[in-house]
Amino acid sequence: MRKGNLLALLILIGLVAGVLVGEFVLFDPAPTDPAQHDATLSLWQSLGDIILMRPLKMIVIPLIFISVVVGITSLGDPARLGLVGSATVVYYLSTMLIAVVIGVTLVSRIEPGVGLDQGFRDEKVAQFETHAKSETIQTAERELGSAWMGLVRQIIPSNPLRAAVEGRVLSIITFAILLGLGISAAGPRGDPAKRVFDSLFRAMMAMIHWILWLTPPGVFFLTAWSVGNLGLGEMAGPVGLYMLTVVIGLAIHAFVILPLVLAIFGRCNPYRFMWKMRRALMTAFGTDSSSATLPVTLEVAEEEAGCSKKAANFVLPLGATVNMDGTALYEAVAVVFLFQAFGIQLAFPELLIVVITATLAAVGAAGIPSAGLVTMVIVITAVNTALGDPTKELPLAAIGIILGVDRILDMCRTTVNVWGDATGAKIITRLAPDEPVVARKQPKAAA
Numbered sequence: 104m105r106k107g108n109l110l111a112l113l114i115l116i117g118l119v120a121g122v123l124v125g126e127f128v129l130f131d132p133a134p135t136d137p138a139q140h141d142a143t144l145s146l147w148q149s150l151g152d153i154i155l156m157r158p159l160k161m162i163v164i165p166l167i168f169i170s171v172v173v174g175i176t177s178l179g180d181p182a183r184l185g186l187v188g189s190a191t192v193v194y195y196l197s198t199m200l201i202a203v204v205i206g207v208t209l210v211s212r213i214e215p216g217v218g219l220d221q222g223f224r225d226e227k228v229a230q231f232e233t234h235a236k237s238e239t240i241q242t243a244e245r246e247l248g249s250a251w252m253g254l255v256r257q258i259i260p261s262n263p264l265r266a267a268v269e270g271r272v273l274s275i276i277t278f279a280i281l282l283g284l285g286i287s288a289a290g291p292r293g294d295p296a297k298r299v300f301d302s303l304f305r306a307m308m309a310m311i312h313w314i315l316w317l318t319p320p321g322v323f324f325l326t327a328w329s330v331g332n333l334g335l336g337e338m339a340g341p342v343g344l345y346m347l348t349v350v351i352g353l354a355i356h357a358f359v360i361l362p363l364v365l366a367i368f369g370r371c372n373p374y375r376f377m378w379k380m381r382r383a384l385m386t387a388f389g390t391d392s393s394s395a396t397l398p399v400t401l402e403v404a405e406e407e408a409g410c411s412k413k414a415a416n417f418v419l420p421l422g423a424t425v426n427m428d429g430t431a432l433y434e435a436v437a438v439v440f441l442f443q444a445f446g447i448q449l450a451f452p453e454l455l456i457v458v459i460t461a462t463l464a465a466v467g468a469a470g471i472p473s474a475g476l477v478t479m480v481i482v483i484t485a486v487n488t489a490l491g492d493p494t495k496e497l498p499l500a501a502i503g504i505i506l507g508v509d510r511i512l513d514m515c516r517t518t519v520n521v522w523g524d525a526t527g528a529k530i531i532t533r534l535a536p537d538e539p540v541v542a543r544k545q546p547k548a549a550a
């Protein structure tokens with residue numbers, strides 16, 4: 104069996120075993136000793152963190168820097184970057200908008216929030232208000248006013264080293280793009296730097312190959328922890344219909360819309376491409392984080408799925424932070440659902456605001472677990488303001504209703520986020536293919 108296939112099989116086994124162990128061993132709706140139960144669960148999470156998340160996170164920042172520099176220097180001409188950059192942004196925004204429209208349409212038709220048990224609703228809201236988790240809201244509210252300025256500041260960093268230390272991905276990407284352009288502009292004198300980055304990139308790929316073998320046990324512990332926390336029975340609980348709406352929306356986007364876009368603009372068999380990307384998709388499902396999955400996405404896209412280095416090295420790192428189709432769809436469904444749960448039916452103008460702000464909120468969400476839950480505050484606040492009627496306002500603590508089931512939905516939406524990035528890289532490969540490697544002729548040995 105090929106190494107890649109073996110690894111994919113092991114990851115799948117890790118996922119399935121994680122679900123089974125989480126559901127049948129770890130999940131306990133009424134533990135006799137809650138403190139002990141929590142301690143056991145947090146041990147499983149820590150194991151997943153140490154085995155997989157930390158090694159992946161360890162290489163993600165240098166990888167983004169090096170891969171973007173390599174991508175830009177291999178593009179060479181700045182005009183080409185303009186074309187590739189604008190095509191990428193158009194792709195990101197249009198697919199995210201399509202995802203949100205699917206979400207809004209489904210949630211308005213299925214109406215999962217109408218008739219939600221009011222006792223359950225009020226209990227969750229009250230729990231949220233008193234629970235420390237409301238810190239999520241406090242942080243989000245605090246940062247809301249400066250969110251967009253913060254984004255602009257991230258794009259133009261004053262100190263790239265500090266940005267790297269603080270893990271500000273957009274700052275690193277800006278600096279890497281400029282450095283890549285500088286190396287290209289330096290002409291032949293930039294060549295040594297180009298070669299250094301190329302070989303560093305090869306070295307990073309070798310490191311990724313090692314870390315990949317940690318994926319099966321890592322996703323096992325993380326999935327078992329996620330499922331053990333919640334239990335699959337929640338799917339049949341009061342928010343089950345809401346979860347189903349999100350999952351149906353994500354499935355339509357992942358299995359119909361993106362493949363269609365890929366078949367039309369990427370001219371390839373989308374399902375075969377999806378199959379080739381399976382290791383990255385399963386890692387996204389297990390880790391809940393597009394950023395932590397990035398090393399795997401890059402490796403698989405370039406080495407198995409036929410994406411060019413020029414396209415993938417630029418589209419994937421940026422996409423892991425900015426392009427989030429799954430998150431955009433989820434935020435739209437969640438917000439409309441919560442308004443429905445409070446008996447507020449949104450009309451077309453408010454739904455339009457949901458479409459626009461959910462797209463922007465997804466752009467602003469980092470590629471880390473539960474980021475979408477925090478930026479959802481942006482969407483709720485915007486709709487509340489548009490309604491302009493204090494009696495119709497949705498309390499932010501309403502997020503408490505969906506907080507408990509967020510992890511499972513996060514696994515699904517992160518997979519769609521990574522699938523959207525990969526699709527983009529494949530499409531942009533047509534605009535920026537790598538030069539074929541021409542084998543150098545060996546001089547004939549003297550007879």
Ligand code: ASP
Nearest residue numbers: 392393470471473474475
């Ligand atoms: N976990 C998602 C990601 O990393 C972001 C989110 O929707 O919370 O892509």
